[in-house]
Amino acid sequence: MSAHKENGADCQIVTVTVNGDVPAGTSSSSTFKKGHRRAWSMPSGHKDKRILAVVDNAEEKIIGNQRRHVVRYRLHPYKPKKEAKNLHDVQTFDESILPPAEEDDCELEVNINEEEIICFPRLETARKGTRTIVKRFWEAKWKAQNFEFLPEWLQDNEFLRTGHRPPLPSFFSCFKSIFTLHTETGNIWTHMYGCVAFFGIALWFLTRPHNLVNWIDKAVFTTFFVGAITCLGMSFAFHTVQCHSVGVGKLFSKLDYTGITLLIVGSFIPWIYYAFYCRHLPMVIYMTMITVLGIAAMIVSLWDKFAEPKFRPLRAIVFVAMGLSAIVPTVHLFITDGFQYLYEYTILHWLVAMGSMYLIGAALYAFRIPERFFPGKCDIWFQSHQLFHTFVIIAAFIHFHGITRMAMYQLERGSCDEQLHERYGSNYELSDLDVWLKGMHY
Template sequence: MAGHHAKDDDTVESCGLMTEYHQTCYARAGKGKRLWKKVKYQLVEYHSLPAYLKDNEYILGHYRSEWPLKQALLSIFSIHNETLNVWTHLIGFFLFLALTVYTAMQVPKVDLHSLQHFHGIMKKADLHKLQEELLKCLPSLPSMDMLPSLPSWHVKELLYNCLPERFSSGNHTDNCVLHSVKEDLANIIAPLMMRPITRWPFFAFLGGAMFCLLASSVCHLLSCHSERMAYIMLRLDYAGIAALISTSFYPPVYYSFMCNPFFCNLYLASITVLGIATILFSLLPVFQNPEFRTIRASLFFGMGVSGVAPILHKLYLFWGEPEVFYTTGYEVLMGALYGVGALVYATRIPERWKPGKFDIAGHSHQLFHILVVAGAYTHYRAGLVYLRWRDLRGC
């Protein structure tokens, strides 16, 4: 043993004396360490994955498996089979964040296009005289502080009764203000004297959309770290989907039935309870298994289909109003986009047709993400119509 240690000491000493050899030793050690890191964080194939990461048997390669948290975070800038899953919803999150800021900064503006309807009649009237008549009548109206709390129909009625029947033009009074002109004027002036309708249902939807998109991105980025992390992230992802679907009901239900508190509360409570129940069910470990993929898609699809009842009810109550048809068209398109997305997700199209060909780009989950963002943006457009409609119409 003593001779063995002496031999080792001689080797170390000689290596220390031979500077060139010493540098070569360290160079080889550094190269080996870097090579080990590359091998350690190498992308692997489906058959090499632990059971908890095996979800789609038609995506054959480019998987990250049990990477350290730091490496998983940095992989957002590298190419693997989750790259586009992360970025499709991360970009969607920033899109809806910008839309939220934009919507919050916009002061509601009254649409004055209807002025063109009777511009030809009004241009012959003495508009200065009309202003004087209206100002004389305003003191008889309720306090200006009380106007925002009054129903819009009541404000319109007060203004209609206040507007004069005739205008003076020179020495004659033959320019009669028609009934329809007075009604149009009241419809335009009334919203200017009232506060805009509450925005919380619209911002609840925007918040739900942002939570869903961000949770999805984080889930796809970090689930490769460990089984425990994958369990937490998938529950967060399912909660985000349920939140998006639930809050999507808030604007159409609230703004359609705000003048019918019973139905408004009934529909809002029903979708909220359904969303919470879906989140609780998604916490069950068995919900994560691949064989329950169709059940997962069907459950979320069922939440979306439950919106048919309030839409049909809205059409019955407001049939003939243009805004109702516009919003319903947007909602049908949104439902179609979500439905197709759920179908693509459940059937694993197109990778099931050519396994391994869509590992990086074009597989079903990426298409599902794109359709979700498109559906949410369609619903945002419908929400803008609801806001404008209720700002002008009131109850």
């Protein structure tokens, strides 16, 4: 490898074909030895990024009874601009001489993002093969890396020092990494289990006979199930594929935050429905309120900078603020119905328990506790994001239990006319919306 200060470095990979009748580059004839790794290992210093550009993929040399397929690469400084590189932009370079494999004892980690590999083969038919060679080599050899060796777009938590996945250029590699230990293993499995659990509960609940659960209750609970399954499923997917590339990471990050928003909205609607079971006007007002807040949170989530590490506290504040908006209908119920009604029929104690779980999890996530106090000690297990995931699942199950109790209370208390007369006497005036809906019912 020869290096130039301004023009990068020149690299070449040589594959040896023992049988000259077999095309070079096939899995049956090509061998990648230790020396070949050295030929195109990239510098792994902090923020030291390069782009590998194939400038010659068609040269073959016959040496004795062997055929050598020479693939020349050009190593360029990384430029974070969305501009295409053309072949005429690649300057000419001197052919470099590789050390024999047996003399190369310096095995370096290879840090390559497939999106940054730009191929310029001479023959159109060679394009796919060239990318396959590099891609297979990278997928077969990836190892967990230290934080400082990661590209900037994967540097999310500097207190997790080791065990990070490098950029993996295919979805197959990303999903295969589920079964290896790294910093995202706990994050992946916690919400994958939660997603499967809520999917099973939803399937059981929504298939109950109509005489046990009517269609309105099923529709109300569906909002919660959709929110929980989407949130946990998107979180599982994001933590699985975030190392694929910059674009994929950003896309699934937005889907992850959208899932969180849907969980919050989906948790609100059943609670509001049963808390204001016989008073449709405040029910509609508060459902509209949380829906508008959810849409606003989704819009903020689509902002690219929202996913950056420095906006971690802002993310926590946005979602905590959505959760704390439950204070408004709670105060309404306290004023109109009193504390006893709140405690007995709107599962206030379960609501407080659920909110506490979310707040504790969000605080751990925002302040990166405990790894902030023990850098490098919580890289694989018990990091803040894993604890946050655990608290989210606990809170979701608490909420499901609570709204189930609320639904049972309402079924046991009789019709709305009986409930309103019992609580407010004969002087209670129905709103125009209540009168209209009552007329529609009859």
